[in-house]
Amino acid sequence: MNVFAYLFQDWKANRKNIKGQMVLFMFRLVQVINRWMLLKVIFFLYLMFYRFFVEWVLGIELPRKLTAGKNLIIYHGQALVVNQGVVLGDNCVLRNSVTIGHKKLADGTFTGCPRIGNNVDIGANVCIIGDVVIGDNVIIGAGAVVIKDIPANSIAVGNPARVLENKTTDAGIL
Template structure:
């Protein structure tokens, strides 16, 4: 993938959302800079500006070390918190006030971070914590708290999240 295609890979997913386009452009640029120690030294002021503007001003915690597939879509990206160990697949949707990260274990250590598949739609005010795996083509309803794995092609809602229904695959 060339330089410009990499920077603009999330633009189509955020067609009507200029803030989402801008945040993800800045995020992808920070990811590129993060790949090289020389680039980190040269563009250190940019990384500080990214951290200040995106994290503190807009309230969106997208660490530059985060692993995210192409086509990420941010709706009303405010109060969005992602741990840098989270892995997100292609074409996922994140809405406002969502928290995704590890949890503190009884012995004081931290669990692994969630792994989210492709084409996952995460509603507003969702909390996904701990070493959980979210399958492909999953919808997580608003206000859900996910602490267990969710299989592919499912709809999950509630606190704690439970599988509401399994989506049927069309036969074509």
Template sequence: MNIFAYMFQDRKANRKNFKGQLVLFMFRVAQLINRSMITKVIFFPYLMFYRFFVEWSLGIELPRKLTAGKGLIIYHGQALVVNQGVIIGENCVLRNSVTIGHKKLADGTFTRCPRLGNNIDVGANVCIIGDVAIGDNVIIGAGAVVIKDIPANSIAVGNPARVLEGRSVLT
């Protein structure tokens, strides 16, 4: 994939969502800069501007070290917090007030970060914390707190999140 295709890979998915397009474009540029120490030094002012504008002004924490597949969609990104160790698959949707990250254990260590598959739809005010894996084609309802793995092709709701039996994304 060439550099321009990489930088604009989320544009089509965020059609009619200028804020999402802008944030994800800036995020992809920051990811490109982060690949080399030389580019990090040369483009240090951009990295600081990215952090100030996206994190402090818009309230969206998408670290430049985050692994995210193409087609990421951000709807109403205010208060969106994603840990840099999280892995997000392709064509995922993140809404406002979503928190995705690791959990601190009693001994002071941290768990691994969550891993989201492809085609995940995360509702508003969702918390996904700890070493969890979320399969492909999953819908997570608004306000859910995910602390356990969610199988592919399912719908999860509640606090703590539970998979709705007899319900599938495919049906």
């Protein structure tokens, strides 16, 4: 994928969402810059601008070291916090007030970060905490607190999150 296509890979998925398009373009640009030390030196001011504008002004924490698949969608990104160790699959949807990251254990160490599959729709005010795996084609309802793995093709809701429905049948995916 060329640099131009890489920078605009989320553009179509965030159609009619100018804020999402802008934030994800800036995010992909800092990811490109982060690959080479020379670019980090040359674009140091841009890296600082990204951190100030996206994190402090818009309230969206998407670290430059975050691993995110293509077609990431951000709806109403205010208060969105994603840890840099998180892995997001393709076609994921993140809404406002979502927190995704590790948790601190009693002994002062930290757990691993969540790994989120492809086609995952994360509702508003969701917390995904700890070394959990979210399968492909999962919907996580608004306000859920995910502290355990969620299998693929599921709908999860509640605090703590529980699988409400499995979206598969013997004949295959519905």
